[in-house]
Amino acid sequence: MSEHLTQHDFLLYVDGELSRRRTRRIRDHLLSCWSCRRERERLEQDIGAIVDAQNRSFLPSLPRPTRPWSSFDELVATLPVRGLRSRQRFRFASGILDDSSAQMVRWATASATVLVVVALSLWLLIPSRLSADGVLKRVEQADLERTRISNGDVIRQRVRIERIDRANSVRRATEVESWKSGSRAVWRGDNDKLQRRYQTRGLESALPLSAEAWDNWLQSTKKPVEISRGPGVMKLRSDAASPGMDLESVSLLIQAENWHVQEMRLTFADSVFDISELDFAVLDRHVVSPDVLAALDLPGTIEEVTSLKKTANARAATAPSYLADSPDLADSELGVEFRLHQVGADLGEPIEVSRGVSQIVIRAAGASAERKRQLADMFSNDKDIRLELEPISTSDAVSSSTILVDSSPKTAEFDKKFVDFLGGFEAQESFARSVLAADASILARLYALSHLAKRWPGGDNNTLSAESRDKLRAMVNDHGRALNAALPEFKHLLAPLMERFCGSSPLPTRATAWQEASQAGLQAAQAMDRLLRAVLTTSAHDLTIDDACSDLTSTLSSLESAAADLRPEL
Amino acid sequence: MELTDKLAESAWRSQPSLTERVGDLYVSHREEIFRFIVAQGVLPAMAQDITQEVFVKLLATLCAGRKIDSELAWLYRVAANRATDYWRHERRWITVELDADNTLAETFESSDMPADQLAAQQQRMRLLSSEIRRLPKEQRMCLLLRSQGLRYREISSILGVAVSTAADWLDAAVERLRRAVP
Numbered sequence: 068m069s070e071h072l073t074q075h076d077f078l079l080y081v082d083g084e085l086s087r088r089r090t091r092r093i094r095d096h097l098l099s100c101w102s103c104r105r106e107r108e109r110l111e112q113d114i115g116a117i118v119d120a121q122n123r124s125f126l127p128s129l130p131r132p133t134r135p136w137s138s139f140d141e142l143v144a145t146l147p148v149r150g151l152r153s154r155q156r157f158r159f160a161s162g163i164l165d166d167s168s169a170q171m172v173r174w175a176t177a178s179a180t181v182l183v184v185v186a187l188s189l190w191l192l193i194p195s196r197l198s199a200d201g202v203l204k205r206v207e208q209a210d211l212e213r214t215r216i217s218n219g220d221v222i223r224q225r226v227r228i229e230r231i232d233r234a235n236s237v238r239r240a241t242e243v244e245s246w247k248s249g250s251r252a253v254w255r256g257d258n259d260k261l262q263r264r265y266q267t268r269g270l271e272s273a274l275p276l277s278a279e280a281w282d283n284w285l286q287s288t289k290k291p292v293e294i295s296r297g298p299g300v301m302k303l304r305s306d307a308a309s310p311g312m313d314l315e316s317v318s319l320l321i322q323a324e325n326w327h328v329q330e331m332r333l334t335f336a337d338s339v340f341d342i343s344e345l346d347f348a349v350l351d352r353h354v355v356s357p358d359v360l361a362a363l364d365l366p367g368t369i370e371e372v373t374s375l376k377k378t379a380n381a382r383a384a385t386a387p388s389y390l391a392d393s394p395d396l397a398d399s400e401l402g403v404e405f406r407l408h409q410v411g412a413d414l415g416e417p418i419e420v421s422r423g424v425s426q427i428v429i430r431a432a433g434a435s436a437e438r439k440r441q442l443a444d445m446f447s448n449d450k451d452i453r454l455e456l457e458p459i460s461t462s463d464a465v466s467s468s469t470i471l472v473d474s475s476p477k478t479a480e481f482d483k484k485f486v487d488f489l490g491g492f493e494a495q496e497s498f499a500r501s502v503l504a505a506d507a508s509i510l511a512r513l514y515a516l517s518h519l520a521k522r523w524p525g526g527d528n529n530t531l532s533a534e535s536r537d538k539l540r541a542m543v544n545d546h547g548r549a550l551n552a553a554l555p556e557f558k559h560l561l562a563p564l565m566e567r568f569c570g571s572s573p574l575p576t577r578a579t580a581w582q583e584a585s586q587a588g589l590q591a592a593q594a595m596d597r598l599l600r601a602v603l604t605t606s607a608h609d610l611t612i613d614d615a616c617s618d619l620t621s622t623l624s625s626l627e628s629a630a631a632d633l634r635p636e637l
Numbered sequence: 638m639e640l641t642d643k644l645a646e647s648a649w650r651s652q653p654s655l656t657e658r659v660g661d662l663y664v665s666h667r668e669e670i671f672r673f674i675v676a677q678g679v680l681p682a683m684a685q686d687i688t689q690e691v692f693v694k695l696l697a698t699l700c701a702g703r704k705i706d707s708e709l710a711w712l713y714r715v716a717a718n719r720a721t722d723y724w725r726h727e728r729r730w731i732t733v734e735l736d737a738d739n740t741l742a743e744t745f746e747s748s749d750m751p752a753d754q755l756a757a758q759q760q761r762m763r764l765l766s767s768e769i770r771r772l773p774k775e776q777r778m779c780l781l782l783r784s785q786g787l788r789y790r791e792i793s794s795i796l797g798v799a800v801s802t803a804a805d806w807l808d809a810a811v812e813r814l815r816r817a818v819p
Binding site: 074075078079082084110113114116117118119120121122123124125126128129130131132133134136137139140142143233234309315336337 | 656659660663664667671672675676680681682683684685686689692693696722761762763765766769770780781783784788789804805807808811812814815818
C-alpha cells in the first residue's frame with residue numbers, strides 16, 4: 068500500500084471495523100508513512116473533541132425527562148404484567164406439563180379447565196356478570212334509548228371537561244354545552260382542544276359523551292376492552308395496542324343501575340381528558356336559541372317563517388277562542404315581550420313566551436343560570452305570568468364562541484387563493500371569527516323581529532291596546548336600528564373580500580311592511596350565514612369564494628333591502 | 638386451574654434474575670435511551686413513556702424465551718422503531734428544539750486550564766455542539782450510537798440500513814464536524 072489512507076479508512080481502522088487482512092495492511096502502511104500516522108493522531112484527537120462536545124454540551128442541552136422515572140418494579144407491576152406473567156406462566160406450565168412424569172397433573176389440569184369453562188359460562192349468563200363486550204352493548208342500548216328523539220327535537224348535553232397536562236400536571240376544568248339533532252352537532256364553550264381531537268377521529272357529529280364517541284375511541288385503541296367492578300359502578304378500559312399511538316387508553320365509568328356512562332377518560336400522550344355529564348335533556352326546538360338551530364341546520368326553521376306569511380291571515384280563524392277573545396292576555400304577552408326586550412333577553416336566548424288559558428307562560432329551561440335568576444326577579448311575583456324554569460344551577464352556564472361541527476369528515480381545506488388573500492390561515496381564522504360574530508348579531512336581531520312578526524302578523528290593531536302597539540313599534544324600531552347599525556360594520560368587514568372576488572350587487576327588491584321585511588331579512592341573513600360558514604369554516608358544503616360570490620352578493624343585497632325597510636321611522 | 642397457577646407462580650418466582658437484570662439495564666441505560674429518542678425530535682414526555690415501555694418489552698421478550706445477542710442494541714433498535722412510529726403518526730411532534738445550550742459553562746467550572754485555553758476550548762466545543770445539532774438526523778444518530786459504544790453492525794441494525802451505509806453516515810458526520818471546527 069503506497070497511497071495515503073482516506074478518512075474513511077482511518078475511521079474504520081480506529082473503530083476496529085475492518086477485516087483482519089485489511090487491518091494488517093493499514094497497520095503496515097502506518098509503520099512506514101509519517102503523514103498518515105499524523106493524520107491518524109489528528110483524527111483521534113478530533114473524535115475525542117467530538118465525543119467531549121457531544122457528552123458535555125450537546126447531550127446535556129437536550130430536554131430532560133418531564134417527571135421522575137418509575138422504578139422498574141412499578142413498570143413490571145402495572146401495565147404489561149398480566150400479559151407478561153401469563154406468558155411466563157404458560158411457558159413454564161407447558162414445560163412442566165410436557166413432562167411425562169406429570170401425567171396426573173395434566174389430568175387434574177384438564178379436569179379443572181373443563182370445570183372452569185363450565186363455571187365461567189354459567190357465570191357469564193348472570194346479567195350482573197356480563198363480559199366487557201356485554202356491558203358495552205347494554206351501555207350502547209341505554210344511550211340509544213335516551214337519544215332516540217322525534218324529528219325536530221334537539222338533544223342538549225352539558226359536560227364538564229377536565230384536562231390534565233401531562234407535561235406539568237396542570238389541571239384545567241371547563242364546561243361545554245352541546246346540542247345534537249340528526250347528523251349535526253354543535254359544541255359551545257371552551258373545550259380545550261378536545262373538539263379538535265374529536266374531529267380528527269371523525270367524530271364531528273358526536274356529543275362529547277355519547278355511544279358514538281366512546282365506541283370510536285375504544286375502537287381506536289385496537290385492543291380488547293377490560294372490565295372491573297366496584298360498588299354500584301363498572302369500569303371499562305382499553306389500552307392502546309402500541310405505545311406509539313397518540314391515544315394511550317380509554318376508560319368508561321358506568322353506573323350499574325342504569326347502564327349510564329358517568330365519565331369517560333381519554334388518555335393521550337400529552338394530556339388526559341376527563342369528561343363527565345352534568346345535564347342531559349331532549350328539548351323541543353322552539354326553546355333552543357336560533358343560532359344553535361341555525362348551526363344545527365334544522366329543517367323547518369326557515370320554512371316555518373316563510374309559511375308564516377301564508378298562514379298569518381288564517382291564524383285568527385284557527386286560533387283557540389281564548390286567544391281571539393283575550394285582548395288583555397295579548398297585551399300581557401306583549402308586555403312580557405317588551406320587558407324581555409328591555410333586558411336584552413330576546414336576542415337568541417332559549418326563552419319562549421306563550422299564552423296559556425289564563426296566564427302568560429315563560430319557558431326558560433335552557434337559559435343561563437344568571438338569566439333565570441333575573442327572570443325570577445322580574446316575573447315571579449306576577450300572578451298573570453307562569454314562569455317555567457329548571458332548578459337554578461349554582462354554576463353559570465358557559466357561553467362563549469360557538470364552534471360548529473359538521474357530520475362531514477372533511478379536513479380544514481380552504482380555498483388557497485382566498486387564504487392567501489387574507490394573509491394566511493391565522494388571518495383567515497381571525498377574519499372568520501369577526502365575520503361570523505357580526506353575522507350572528509344580525510341574525511339575532513332578525514330572529515327577534517321575525518318572532519314579533521309571527522306573533523303579531525298584522526300589527527294586531529284589534530287585540531292590542533294603543534300602549535301595546537307603541538311598545539311593539541318601539542321593539543321593532545330598536546331591532547331595526549340595531550340591525551341598520553350592525554349591517555354597515557358587517558359590510559365593512561366583507562368589503563375587501565367582495566371587492567376582490569365579487570362583482571357589483573344586483574338592485575335590491577324592496578319590501579313594504581316591517582313584518583315582511585323581517586321575514587325577508589331573516590331569510591337573507593340565514594342564507595348569508597350558511598354561505599359564510601361554507602366559505603369560512605369546514606362544513607359539509609364547502610364552497611370556494613368564487614362559487615359563493617354570486618349568492619353572497621345577492622343575499623347581502625337582500626339583507627340591505629330588508630334593513631332599509633326596518634329603519635326606524637323618524 | 639389453581640394448580641396451574643401455582644406451578645406457574647413457582648416458575649415465575651424461580652426466575653427473579655431476569656427481572657433484576659433488565660431492571661439493572663433500565664437504571665443504567667434509561668437516560669441514554671431517552672436522549673436517543675429525544676434527539677430524534679420526540680417530545681420529552683412521550684420519549685419517557687417510550688423509554689420505559691422499551692425496557693418492559695425487553696423483559697417480555699426475554700421471558701418469552703427469545704435470544705438477544707446485544708440487549709443494548711436491541712433496546713436502541715426498538716426505541717428507534719417506536720420513535721419512527723411517532724414520527725409517522727404525528728409529524729408535528731418532530732419539532733423539539735435542539736438548540737438550547739446553557740449547560741456548557743457549568744461543565745468547565747472545575748477545570749484547571751488557564752483562562753485563555755479554557756475560553757478557546759469552550760468556543761470549540763460550542764461550535765462542535767452547534768454543528769452536531771445541524772447534522773442530518775441519520776448522521777447525528779450514528780454519532781450518538783457510536784459514542785455509546787455500539788458497533789457499526791449494531792448501528793446499522795438499529796437504523797435499518799446496511800453496514801456500509803451506517804459507516805458512510807458516520808464518516809460524513811465526522812468529516813463535517815472536522816471541517817466546521819478546524
